[in-house]
Amino acid sequence: MHIVIMGCGRVGAALAQTLEQRGHTVAVVDQDPTAFRRLGSGFSGRRVTGVGFDQDTLREAGIEEAGAFAAVSSGDNSNIIAARVAREMFGIENVAARIYDPRRAEVYQRLGIPTVATVRWTADQMLRRLLPSGAEPLWSDPSGALQLAEVHTSTAWIGHKISTLQEETGVRVAFLTRLGEAVLPSSQTVLQEGDLVHVMMRTDEVEKVEAAFAQGPEEGGH
Secondary structure, three states, X not given: OEEEEEOOOHHHHHHHHHHHHOOXXXXXXXXXXXXXXXXXXXXXXXXXXXXXXXXXXXXHOOHHHOOEXXXXXXXXXXXXXXXXXXXXXXXXXXXXXXXXXXXXHHHHHHOOOOEXXXXXXXXXXXXXXXXXXXXXXXXXXXXXXXXXXXXXXXXXXXXXXXXXXXXXXXXXXXXXXXXXXXEOOOOOOXXXXXXXXXXXXXXXXXXXXXXXXXXXXXXXXX
């Protein structure tokens, strides 16, 4: 996958290096050309000097071929504008914005832009939004047979009950992250846009579960 990152601070540089090591192509955008020094001489991706929400700059970074976009500059406003341009102008599905103000993060979640507030920020959280499948489990039992993980959920599940999701995928929903807060759902809880779904599942069924979550509910399932 090709991934565009706006912001070449410590977070952006670390993210770029990690993604490249995982075999993805990466372009990093920053207004300050000296910031690219953080990438090191081993980085083979694109370095694009410019404003990360400028459409021409994004095109130069390969946004039209990208599968994901991360906005991790030092400015909340720049990050959210860039994330919305990537989502709305270029149709990028896997978009994440780093937000310093948790109150703002809640507003942006409602706009359908997954946000990672700095106080909770980890590289794993950001990677999970950019690479929806195959992320590391949050927990696994000593035998390795069961694991707790966040599973990327198709927007087709929005409006459906947790009970339907569990019945059709064979998992137990452990909790949701909704607007930055952990929620213990009941079987009657209805999935909303922006919900992150954390499930308990058998380790040998991870690929099957991810496929079911990505596909959406069966015809007529409510």
